[in-house]
Amino acid sequence: MTLEFSPLDAIHRQLGAKMVDFGGWEMPLSYELGTIDEHLACRNAAAIFDVSHLGTVVVSGGDALDRLQWAFTNDLHKISSGRAQYSHLLDEQDASVLDDVIIWWLDGDDFYVMPNASNTDRVRAAIGGFEQTNERSVLAVQGPKAMDTLATVAPGTTIGRFRVAHTEWNGVDCIIAGTGYTGEPGFEISLPAEHAADLWTAFTDVGVVPAGLGARDTLRLEAGLPLHGHELGPGITPLQAGLGWVVAWNKDEFRGREPLAAERERGVTRVLRGITTAGRRPPRADCAVYVGDQRIGVTTSGNFSPVLGHGIALAFLTPGLDVGTTVEVEVRGSRLSGAVADPPFVR
Numbered sequence: 001m002t003l004e005f006s007p008l009d010a011i012h013r014q015l016g017a018k019m020v021d022f023g024g025w026e027m028p029l030s031y032e033l034g035t036i037d038e039h040l041a042c043r044n045a046a047a048i049f050d051v052s053h054l055g056t057v058v059v060s061g062g063d064a065l066d067r068l069q070w071a072f073t074n075d076l077h078k079i080s081s082g083r084a085q086y087s088h089l090l091d092e093q094d095a096s097v098l099d100d101v102i103i104w105w106l107d108g109d110d111f112y113v114m115p116n117a118s119n120t121d122r123v124r125a126a127i128g129g130f131e132q133t134n135e136r137s138v139l140a141v142q143g144p145k146a147m148d149t150l151a152t153v154a155p156g157t158t159i160g161r162f163r164v165a166h167t168e169w170n171g172v173d174c175i176i177a178g179t180g181y182t183g184e185p186g187f188e189i190s191l192p193a194e195h196a197a198d199l200w201t202a203f204t205d206v207g208v209v210p211a212g213l214g215a216r217d218t219l220r221l222e223a224g225l226p227l228h229g230h231e232l233g234p235g236i237t238p239l240q241a242g243l244g245w246v247v248a249w250n251k252d253e254f255r256g257r258e259p260l261a262a263e264r265e266r267g268v269t270r271v272l273r274g275i276t277t278a279g280r281r282p283p284r285a286d287c288a289v290y291v292g293d294q295r296i297g298v299t300t301s302g303n304f305s306p307v308l309g310h311g312i313a314l315a316f317l318t319p320g321l322d323v324g325t326t327v328e329v330e331v332r333g334s335r336l337s338g339a340v341a342d343p344p345f346v347r
Contacts, residue, residue, distance in 0.1 A: 003021060003024060003025060003026045004024055004025045004026070004053070004134070005025070005026055006025065006026075006027060006050050006052040006053065006137065007052060007137045007193040007194070007196045007197065008050045008052065008137065008196055008197055008200055009026070010197070011197055011200060011201075012027075012028040012031075012050065012210075015028075015031050015032070015210055016031060016032040017029070017030065017031050017210075017212060018030050018031075018212070020213065022053060022117065022213055023053055023116065023117030023118035024053075024117060024118055025052075025053035025117055027050065027053055027212070027213055028050065028210075028212040028213065029212045029213050029214045030211075030212040030213075030214045030215065031210050031211075031212060033209065033210075035212070035214035035215050035218065036215075036218075036306045037209075038209060038210070038211035038212065038214070038215035039211070039215040039218050039219055039306045039307075040306055040307075041143070041209035041211065042142050042143045042182055042184055042209075042211055042215060042219055043143065043144075043184065043219070043306075043307055043346075044143070044144070045143050045144065045145045045207070045209070046141060046142065046143035046144070046145040046146045046148075046149050046186075046207070046208045046209070047141070047142055047143055047182075047208065047209045047210070047211035047215065048139060048140070048141050048142075048200065048203050048204065048208045048209070048210055048211065049139070049140040049141075049142065049211050049212075049215075049216055050137070050138075050139060050200070051138045051139070051140050051181075051188065052133075052136075052137040052138050052139075052193075052196065053117040054114050054115070054116065054117060054133075054138055055113075055114060055115040055116070055117065055119070055120030055123065055124075055131065055133050056112055056113075056114060056131065056132045056133050056135075056136050056138070056190065057112070057113040057114075057115065057120065057123060057124050057127065057129045057130070057131050057132075057133075058110070058111070058112060058113075058129050058130055058131075058132055059110075059111045059113060059127055059128065059129035060109055060110045060111070060129070061109055062109055064109045064110070064111055064129075065109065065111075067127055067128060068103065068111060068113070068127060069251065069252065069254065070252075070253065070254055070255065071089060071126045071127045071254070071255055072087035072088060072089055072101070072103070072254065072255075073087055073088040073089075073090060073238060073246050073247045073248065073254055073256075073260075074086065074087035074088070074246050074247070074248055075248030075250075075251045076103070076105065077251070078248070079105060079162075080105065081105045081106065081107050081108060082105065082106075082107075082163060082164055082165060083105055083162055083163060083164060084102055084103065084104050084105065084162045084163070084164050084177050084178070084179050085102070085103050085105070085162070086100065086101075086102055086103075086246060087100070087101055087102075087103055087246060088100050088101075088232075088238050088243070088246050088247075089101065089122075089123055089126055089255065090237075090238075090254075090255050090256025090257075090260065091234075091255075091256055092255050092256050092259075093259065094235070094237075094256075094259050095237045095238075095256040095257075095259040095260035095263060096233065096234050096235050096236055096237055097228070097232040097233060097236055097237065097238060097241070098119065098122055098123075098126075099115050099116055099119035099122065099123050099228060099232075100116070100226065100228055100232055100246075101113055101114055101115050101116075101123065102114045102177075102179055104164045104175065104177050104179075105164060106164060106166075106175065107166075111129075112175065112190065113127060113129070114138075116228045118229075119228065120133060126255070134193070135192065135193055136190050136191065136192060136193055137190070137191060137192075137193045137195075137196030138188055138189065138190045139188065139189050139191075139196065139199060139200060139203070140180055140181070140182075140186065140187070140188045140189075141186050141187055141188075141189075141203055141208060142180045142181075142182040142184045142185070142186030142219075143182075143184050143185070143186060144184060144185060146184070146185055146186035146187060146208075147185065147186075147187075149203055149206055149207070149208050150187065152206050153169070153199075153202045153203055153206060154167060154169045157169075157176065159176050159177065159178045159187050160178050161178045161185070162177070162178055162179060163177065163178045164176070164177045164178075165177075169189075169191070169195075169199060169202075170195075170198070172191055172192065172195045172199075173191075173192075174189050174190065174191040174199075175189070175190045175191075176188070176189045176190075177189075177190075181216060181219070181220050181225060182216065182219040182220060182223060183219060183220070183222060183223025183224075183225065183344060183346065183347075184219070217301075217303070218303050218304070218305070218306060221301055221302075221303055221305075221312060221314065221345075222305055222306075222307060222308070222312065222344065222345050222346040223343070223344045223345075223346065224274060224314070224343025224344035224345060226241055226243070226272070226314075227301060230285060230300045230301045230314070231272055231300045231301065231314055236316075237260060237263055237268075238260070239260065239263055239264060239268050240268050240270055240271060240272065240316065241272045242271055242272045242273075244264075247260065249261075267319075268319060269319070270297060270316040270317065270318065270319065271316065271317060271319045272300070272314060272315070272316055272317075273297075273314070273315055273316075273317045273321065273340055273341070273342065273343075274312065274313070274314060274315075274340070274341035274342055274343040274345060275289065275299070275302075275312070275313040275314075275315050275327060275329060275338045275339065275340060275341060276308075276310065276311070276312055276338055276339055276341045276345065277310060277311035277312070277313070277329060277336045277337065277338035278310060278311075278336070278337050278338065279310060279311065279336070280304060280309070280310065280311070281311060281331070281336060282302050282303045282304040282311035282312070282313075283299050283302030283303075283311050283312075283313040283329040283331055283336055283338070284299065284302045284303075284313075284331060285299055285300055285301050285302060286298060286299065286300075287299040287302065287313070287329050287330055287331050288329075288330045289315050289317060289327050289328070289329055289330075290327060290328045290329075290330065290335070291321075291325065291326070291327055291328075296317050296318045296321070296327070297315050297316050297317035297318060298315060298316055299313045299314065299315040299329060300313075300314050300315060300316060301313060301314045302314070302329075305345060305346070307346045308345060308346065311336065311338070312341075312345045313329065313338075314343065315329075317340070321340045322340065323339075323340055323341060323342055324339050324340060324341075325339065325340040326338075326339055327339065327340060
């Protein structure tokens with residue numbers, strides 16, 4: 001398979017990034033600072049992430065809203081132009097989540113749909129439109145001081161949470177959204193690919209710390225946010241993932257509604273929960289979870305929490321377990337003591 005490269009690839013390599021294959025793109029896992037310090041920079045100040053591997057599918061025209069309403073579970077009538085919405089694309093046979101996306105409603109009948117990297121083709125097949133992934137770059141600046149850096153780099157530009165707006169930086173037309181994947185305040189900026197390196201440098205010149213996929217993953221895990229291919233994907237429905245709020249049952253038909261309604265009627269047999277473990281040794285994905293000798297589920301993601309100083313995990317478990325229920329997570333032949341928790345782990 002031929003790998004795709006970000007418009008910022010040269011900058012990542014100049015910064016000494018460890019590069020990895022992610023969804024068919026070669027992207028930075030971490031820089032010389034290391035994942036934990038990059039993570040803490042985001043939690044305490046501001047970090048910048050290259051998320052240009054995310055898809056950009058442009059859907060426009062008089063039927064754009066109707067197409068998106070049919071394809072996705074959420075209801076765009078809850079919002080309006082100038083806002084963003086999280087939604088799911090379901091399999092029509094079993095209601096599993098083919099992808100989870102953010103929809104940026106730009107102006108009137110113009111939408112940006114932002115799929116996960118490896119799922120762009122299937123999303124486009126469902127909604128039409130045209131892809132601009134390779135023509136644009138997307139930078140995410142996240143952290144409690146993210147908005148301060150925006151005011152410095154692009155004076156006069158402001159953006160609210162889940163708002164979307166056009167803005168101009170150095171004469172370049174950009175689209176900015178108050179979205180992110182870290183649990184921190186911040187924003188994402190989409191701009192023509194040829195200007196991405198200059199904007200990245202403008203933020204790092206005012207002290208924003210470059211952060212890679214490693215920190216992005218530990219940040220989203222602390223925040224209890226799902227990752228497609230782990231907490232979402234084949235055989236996993238929004239109801240199992242605890243994301244029933246993404247489903248607008250009161251709107252007209254949408255893809256996968258019938259099998260999802262059937263599951264709602266009969267009840268789920270597993271549900272996504274959190275687990276905290278003692279000590280620095282972390283649980284990982286695909287570890288069996290036990291109460292005594294009874295296996296009650298399996299982890300989907302796990303890692304060391306830099307903020308909490310111990311292991312955390314997301315797992316599909318038997319429904320009905322109380323918060324604090326003692327569990328054990330089997331990791332490479334031995335068991336870690338833990339407890340059931342409700343994410344987010346870090347608020």
